Amino acid sequence: MKAVVMAGGEGSRLRPLTATVPKPLLPVAGRPVMEHVLRLLRRHRLTSTVVTVAYLADAVREEFGDGSALGMQLAYAHESVPLGTAGSVRNAAGLLGGEPFVVISGDALTDFDLSALIAYHRAKKALVTVCLARVPEPVEFGITVTAPDGRIERFLEKPTWGQVFSDTVNTGIYVMEPQVLQHVPDGAADWSKDVFPALMAAGLPVFGYVAEGYWEDIGTHDSYLAAHADVLAGRVEVEPVGSEREAGIWVGDGARIAADAQLNAPVVIGPGAQIASGARVGPGTVIGAGTVVEQAAVAEGAVVGEHSYIGPAAALAGCVTGRNSRLRGGARIGEGAVLGDGCLLKEHATVAAGVMVPPGRTLEAHATAATTVLRARTPRTMFASRGLSGALGVDLTCESAARLAGAFATQVPDGAVVTVARDHSHAGQVLAPVLTAALRAAGVDVRDLGHLPLPVARHETALAGGGALIAAAAPGRPDCADLRVLDGDGIDATPAAHRTLERLMHRAEHRRTTAGHIGALHSGEAAAQAALDAYAGHLADRIPHPDAGDGGGGVRVVLDAAFGAAGLLLDAVISRTALRALVINTGLDGARATETATERHGALAYLGSVVTANNAAFGVRFDPTGERLHLVDGTGRPVPDETTLLLMCHLSAAHARTGRIALPATASRTAAGLAAAHGATVEYTPTTPGQLSRAAADGRTILAGDTEGAFVIPQAGPHPDAIAALLHLTALLRAHREPLSSLLAALPTPHVRRRRLPTPWETKGHLMRTVADQAGTRTIDTTDGIRIVEADGRWTLILPDPAHPATHLWAEAGTDAEAHALLDHWTTALTHPTTA
Numbered sequence: 001m002k003a004v005v006m007a008g009g010e011g012s013r014l015r016p017l018t019a020t021v022p023k024p025l026l027p028v029a030g031r032p033v034m035e036h037v038l039r040l041l042r043r044h045r046l047t048s049t050v051v052t053v054a055y056l057a058d059a060v061r062e063e064f065g066d067g068s069a070l071g072m073q074l075a076y077a078h079e080s081v082p083l084g085t086a087g088s089v090r091n092a093a094g095l096l097g098g099e100p101f102v103v104i105s106g107d108a109l110t111d112f113d114l115s116a117l118i119a120y121h122r123a124k125k126a127l128v129t130v131c132l133a134r135v136p137e138p139v140e141f142g143i144t145v146t147a148p149d150g151r152i153e154r155f156l157e158k159p160t161w162g163q164v165f166s167d168t169v170n171t172g173i174y175v176m177e178p179q180v181l182q183h184v185p186d187g188a189a190d191w192s193k194d195v196f197p198a199l200m201a202a203g204l205p206v207f208g209y210v211a212e213g214y215w216e217d218i219g220t221h222d223s224y225l226a227a228h229a230d231v232l233a234g235r236v237e238v239e240p241v242g243s244e245r246e247a248g249i250w251v252g253d254g255a256r257i258a259a260d261a262q263l264n265a266p267v268v269i270g271p272g273a274q275i276a277s278g279a280r281v282g283p284g285t286v287i288g289a290g291t292v293v294e295q296a297a298v299a300e301g302a303v304v305g306e307h308s309y310i311g312p313a314a315a316l317a318g319c320v321t322g323r324n325s326r327l328r329g330g331a332r333i334g335e336g337a338v339l340g341d342g343c344l345l346k347e348h349a350t351v352a353a354g355v356m357v358p359p360g361r362t363l364e365a366h367a368t369a370a371t372t373v374l375r376a377r378t379p380r381t382m383f384a385s386r387g388l389s390g391a392l393g394v395d396l397t398c399e400s401a402a403r404l405a406g407a408f409a410t411q412v413p414d415g416a417v418v419t420v421a422r423d424h425s426h427a428g429q430v431l432a433p434v435l436t437a438a439l440r441a442a443g444v445d446v447r448d449l450g451h452l453p454l455p456v457a458r459h460e461t462a463l464a465g466g467g468a469l470i471a472a473a474a475p476g477r478p479d480c481a482d483l484r485v486l487d488g489d490g491i492d493a494t495p496a497a498h499r500t501l502e503r504l505m506h507r508a509e510h511r512r513t514t515a516g517h518i519g520a521l522h523s524g525e526a527a528a529q530a531a532l533d534a535y536a537g538h539l540a541d542r543i544p545h546p547d548a549g550d551g552g553g554g555v556r557v558v559l560d561a562a563f564g565a566a567g568l569l570l571d572a573v574i575s576r577t578a579l580r581a582l583v584i585n586t587g588l589d590g591a592r593a594t595e596t597a598t599e600r601h602g603a604l605a606y607l608g609s610v611v612t613a614n615n616a617a618f619g620v621r622f623d624p625t626g627e628r629l630h631l632v633d634g635t636g637r638p639v640p641d642e643t644t645l646l647l648m649c650h651l652s653a654a655h656a657r658t659g660r661i662a663l664p665a666t667a668s669r670t671a672a673g674l675a676a677a678h679g680a681t682v683e684y685t686p687t688t689p690g691q692l693s694r695a696a697a698d699g700r701t702i703l704a705g706d707t708e709g710a711f712v713i714p715q716a717g718p719h720p721d722a723i724a725a726l727l728h729l730t731a732l733l734r735a736h737r738e739p740l741s742s743l744l745a746a747l748p749t750p751h752v753r754r755r756r757l758p759t760p761w762e763t764k765g766h767l768m769r770t771v772a773d774q775a776g777t778r779t780i781d782t783t784d785g786i787r788i789v790e791a792d793g794r795w796t797l798i799l800p801d802p803a804h805p806a807t808h809l810w811a812e813a814g815t816d817a818e819a820h821a822l823l824d825h826w827t828t829a830l831t832h833p834t835t836a
Contacts, residue, residue: 001118002099003046004089006172007034007106008054008079013220013506016340016358017322022056024106025063026224027306029231029286030241030252030270032063033218034106038070039239044114046102047072050095052088054079085172086189093181103174109227110215111237112173117209121175124150126207127199128180131173133215134769136762144170145772146208152200155192167765168208171215213237221320221338228303229284232266240268241289252289261293270306279310288323302333305341319351322359383498384803385689387484389474392427396481401431404483405438405469406510407501412444416466417522419486421449421457423565423625425473425593427481432471435483439469440521443513448523449531451588453565453626455721456535458490462717472625473593489697490719492690495802536572539724542716544731556580557730558616558632560607563589564624566723573723579730582614593624600630601638608636617733618740622722628709629722634741641709642750646671647743648711648725651732652703653680659702662695665784665797666810667707668750686784687799693718707752752812753819757827759807764800767807767830771798774829788826796822798830 011023018026024034041049049067053060053076060076067074077092089103102114112131121129130152132144145154145168155170170192184195199206214236216227230236232248242252248265257263257275264282270289275281278296285299288306293299295312302316305323310316314327317334322341327333331345334352340359345351349363352370363369383389388404390396412418420436422428428451436448447464449457454470461468465488474480485493485501493501504510513519559581561567567586574581584607595603604621611619611632619632631639639647646668649661653675661675664687672682680702685691692704696712704712711725712718733740759767771786781787785799797810807830811822 002096002101003041003049004092004101004103005037005049005051005106007051007060009107010055016356019359020341022059025059028109028227029268033109036109036238037104037106038072042072050075050077050092052077052092082188084188084190086184086191086195090181090184098178100177105172108217112211112213118175120209124207126205127177128206129175130208131171132168132208132210133171134167135169136765144168144208150207152206152208155196167769228286232284241270383502386482389482391479392481398434401434401483402438403505405435406442407504409439409442409444410504410511417445417447417464418466419447419461419464419468421452421470423472423593424451424588424590426590427473428471435469440519442511443517444519446519446521450528452528453569455626455719456531458719459535459717460531461486461490475594476596478594491693532569533572536569536576539573539716540576543724543727556616558611558614558619559583560621561586562622562624563587563592566622566626569723604630604632604638608632612636620726626722627720629725630709633744642707645705645707646747648703648705650674653678655732655735656702660700662692662701662704664706668752668812670748670750684783751816751819752810753823755809755823757807757809759805761805770830794822796826
């Protein structure tokens, strides 16, 4: 049996380390990670190996040659264009000689028993056997589900947390029969996306083998440091460079260590390295070959590239430096910082924690790189569901806004115009000009519309087609802000688009321009007012509404603008529709750009008193962005948002008598019954922002809405809009000719309850696998997270939070008590699975 080592990856997330070195050649404990892979293959008698190469291919060839130095026979298959995981192996078919083969990544550290994997493959008479592993955080990998006999039932590549239903992932290690190559299409192709699903659909034997042992996909700086720590701690069976002079201290040939130097195990000192008198190294430190560590220098938990110089009294902690790094006396590098090859830190220069320095940079004496050059380490995800989010001035700064805009600009086609808008918050006022400046500095034309209701900004973005960046306060969190990314249709960017932007921000390879090609700026109050007027006309033209001839339809409402963006648009809409309305709380207040649940409750109580005092049919409070509305009935009582959703579903279905309603997976299933009674259907979608808008773009959709007051009225466009929802509601009430209070009284009461379960990141994948395991014979729906449906229709939805160490649970039953009982059951099942 032969082997194929995949060594063509660029390793973009590991930059600047991989700017000049291919990822398979990054050293782990003194040896290139691919050498550890080759040694593993040799231990299992897989000495005839084909290496697929692409990025910096010559460097890989020069390092390993024909493999004879390792007792192997290596051949190389070069990709001139990216061919994907399957296409690259097919490209190497001529070197495999028609034999079965093992495929393994050249940049993953593992000690899996490949002989056991091969034996399992042969015993199952499989065409393909996929080596699986259980990991704590599976979102960066491909999730795999197997049947009891080991056959693979399902793959899901790079899931969001809402799609995680197991912690068992595809390691990218396969055993394959040669016939499998006949199923690989020409050109670029991926095993999990293109080939395996086709094999499974054809009924061919594709099995999964859950391996025991160590496996680390070295894809980030964190995982790179973790791999070193695991080697030094003995958690993986690989061979560090050098010989073990004493427990936990490996020293390479020719290394010179002063008698009074302190080596605190575990450490690796590379060949030819020099450790001077009074220096302190370790624990968890790797000193590269030929590196000099001078007197009184300190390195702890650091990975130092070969042929580097660590000057007197320099200090490194939990960081990585590339080859030929030079730190002069007193220089310091903080936790999590990363230096590319050939960097120079002059006397007493400091690189702060979490900062990345590109190759070849110089930091002058006594200078500090505190924010970067380029920040290297990021949280597990920089983006929350609404975009780039965080505490203003702490997590979300002018620097991060500029980096987001720079990353966004790299994807903008020539000639496109990007829209920038904001709310009236202090955060919006500060961050929006930064977005505009950074986009223009990248040569992108910008239409800066200033402060607008978010539905208007979305509409204008769709007209321009170049996408948008929106700066706004975070809902319900006065100290936080959001930088929202919209696509060319004005819809929130997908999680995949967020990941692309995160990757670009991490690498900071942004488009640059010269002074003569700065992007043009189109802005001003006139443009914003024109956008407001045009949108008011758009709503009046698209949505049926009362006119002056029928006295406004006889429905009088009280509208609370909440000192927010809706107030900018209401007068223009009312003047065009003759809606009979009393508008309160107009004007803009930057201190009220968002509101907590308690503040909204108080505001709705006040609105209720105004409704009853004016004998109005109902009242509406708009959220500060103009996207969401909250109802108060004619008696002054606030209407729960879930009930408002049922009301809109009932009225829309009764009016249309056909069509589709789109709701999030967390919504009550009562809505489906209401719609079906009038000939309409309900489709439940993932909860990710933008999903309802994409569903509303389907011509069959008559309404889309969520459980928090957002509604999409398709005839007005695919965007959530509270004023459009108000016009739609008043038109439906006029057509229905029944008081709102009577309609609300006739609606069923939904019993959906929610709970937040704190969940460490490292246990999320295991938790979701526990859900799938304990579901038993119950019906499972994986539209978003995992929804378990009981035989009597009760259900529980378990959904990991994409940005926080938490899991959300929803349950619906016939009563609140039964819903809480379901939440209790699954909380116990997830926190104490052996006793549930």
